[in-house]
Amino acid sequence: MDLKLTPVSMPSSIRPSTGIKPGGATGAAAAGGAGFSGALKDALGSVSAAQNESTRLQKEVQMENPKVSLEETMVAIQKAQIGFQATLHVRNRMVQAYTDIMNMQV
Template sequence: MKIQHTSLYQEMQSMASQASRVQPEAKVPAQATAATSSAQFGDILSSALNNVADLQRDAKSKVTAVEMGDRSVSLAEAMIAKNKSSVAFEATVQVRNKLVEAYKDIMSMPV
């Protein structure tokens, strides 16, 4: 399952809207839900991180090719690849920040 960095935010929004529409009567056992959702979330997060790493590798190779004078890669291609990797990395940092914030909120809840 390959997830593009632009569709990750849309996927998260659709999951949030689905979660808000869940009926209270239609509860699933907590253990089954936790195991499935954590596995899916982990897969999605891993896929997104791999996608960011691929974009960064591609940008680095294109920038290096332009610096070395390779005529098969234009400056515009290198700049676009660099900006794509930059945006993907910034989005990843924002997701990390939100996860850390959510973790802190959960840990500060009284038991």
């Protein structure tokens, strides 16, 4: 069974492409990006931006800015935490794959 799910919050720049572009290239590589490395860089930038935004909102709440709500801040913190955990899992999987490849008998 081949089931493909695309999260709603995934940026379109890293969303997988299903079609083959002229010249045989697919996905981000056809769009002029560097493929997986470009998508990974964009994802890391997105996680970093979410963390920076949550930090900014935390500071605003601590300064008692009436325009920033505590609920908005807590949601931003949770989004940053989930993004960081996902990034950590991807990193761990990549390290494990690298280790497995390096331990293969040639």
